Amino acid sequence: MPVLNRIADYAAEMQGWRRHLHQHPELEFQCQQTAAFIADRLREFGVDEIHEGIATSGLVAIIKGQGDGPTIGLRADMDALPIIEATGAPYASTVPGKMHACGHDGHVTMLLGAAKYLCETRRFAGRVALLFQPAExxxxxxxxxxxxxxxxxxxxAQVFGIHNAPNVPFGHFQTTPGALMASVDTAYVHVTGKGGHGATPHECVDPVVAVVGMVAAIQTIIPRNVYALDEVVISVTQIHAGTASNIIPETAWFCATIRCFSPEVRALLKKRFHEIVAGHATAYGVEARVEYDWGYPATVNHPEQANFAAEVARExxxxxxxxxxxxxxxGSEDFSYMLEARPGAYLFLGTGPGAGLxxxxxxxxxxxxxxxxxxFARLVERAQPMP
Known part of the structure; x- marks a missing residue:
């Protein structure tokens, strides 16, 4: 596999960076130690500029090439997950309840390796902007x-990113022009009825029955409101109600994750979700309040950049x-926002057999x-060749 020889020489060093990051996971926007480690490495490499404190703990580093030219953005996410690690690795997380269970430690390491190479060689025109992002x-x-x-x-001018893909053959790249990953919205539905004794349901207004009706009806949105060739997922993932076998509760609630690729379908799903909840609330005589969290948009690759990235991956x-x-x-990704702001592409890199993300x-x-x-390194050299 034609890994750049100079980068191959960094392999042991990169492993050290990655395992250090793995031992010290941080969540959401609070990635200050991770960012400090990254900034220290970038200074050692000799990057031209480091801008810290972006999005609380994110940073942007600039590497200047030879001659005038555009700026290409390369992004890596830094944050971990609130999961108790079970790898048993000697470099396992040292922070209870937190671990790098999605490979963002690997993403940072890949971008650091590219940064070291690009600082040494500078065989490109214009500039590279390294985007180290918290809270993906x-x-x-x-x-x-x-x-x-x-x-x-x-x-x-354009921006690119990679996500690791366990159980995809090692070293294989996957991408596509257009939508690659779905949008994600989350709906929380809070239902209020009238509680009472389970033996006298006629004196109560049962929120449990209302929730069951709502959940069942929501499952009709996809087969009856969405065109059959549009990929959509609506999964009700939680239902909470009641405290005892002989009590009809006053309240109940449920939540759902809602995913698709088209903005038009996304708007339709939200509309139908609200209509179904409101209609069933009236039918069952309960009050219902919907909190509809409009989440990450679909990750949509720009065709020109996706095709170019695939060429580089083949190389x-x-x-x-x-x-x-x-x-x-x-699945969803907040790299989608960067692709809404600039042309670019996102790819998956297979890491071989192993536990899933x-x-x-x-x-x-x-x-x-x-x-x-x-x-990453060849992407820069191909996109912005020296004059």
Whole structure:
């Protein structure tokens, strides 16, 4: 596999960075120690500028090439998850209840490896903006960075990112033009009736029956309101009600995750969800309040950038190891906000067999880091060749 020779030389060093990060996970926007570690490495490499404190703990570093040219953005997310680690690794998390269960430690390591190479060689025109982002898992740090003006402030013309993919063949890349990952919205429905004794339901207004009716009716949205070829997921993931077998509760609530790819379908799902809840509330004589959290939009690759990224991936991993028309998936990503702000593309990099993302036994495959770093480095050199 043609990993850049210089980056291959960093493999042991990159493993050390990754395992340090794995031992010291941080959540959401509170990634200050992670950012400080990254900034220390970047200073050692000799980046030209470091801008810290973006989106609370994010940072942007600038590497200047040779001659004038545009600025290309490369993004890595930094945050971990509130999960108790079960890997048993000697470098396991030292922070109780927190672990890097999604490989963001690996994403940071790949971008650091590319940064070291680009600082040493500078075989490109214009500039590279390294975007180290907090709060991908919860909080939308990518959106906050965009809202704080990083694209305009640093003149970023296009932007790219990678996510690791366990159980995809090692070293294989997957991407596609257009929608790659779904939007995600979350609905919380709070139902209030009239509680009382389970033996006298005629004296009560039962919120449990109302919730059951709402949940059942919501499942009709996809087969009866959405075109059959539009991919949509509506999953009711929690229902909470009651305290004892002989009490009809006063209140009940449930929540659902709602995912799709089209803005028009997304708006339809929200409309129908509210209509069904309101109609059933009237039918059952309860009050219902909906909190509809409009979450991350769909991650939509720009065709030109997606095709170009696939070309670079083929250079790194070979033709047979790149699927440039992969099946899109229902997971979500806040890199979507950066792709709304600038042309760019997002790819998956296979890390081979192992526990899945967000599993307590998940661990990033360190052997994949030089591949991702080589992809980032060649992306810059191909996108912005020296004059």
């Amino acid at each position: 898992e919860d909080g939308g740090g990518g959106n906050v960075m965009v809202q704080e003006g990083v694209m305009d402030r640093f003149g970023i 790194v991993s070979g033709d047979a190891a790149v699927n440039a028309a992969s099946v899109r998936e229902m 967000h599993h307590p036994a998940y661990d990033f495959n360190d052997e994949a880091a030089p591949i991702g770093a080589s992809f």
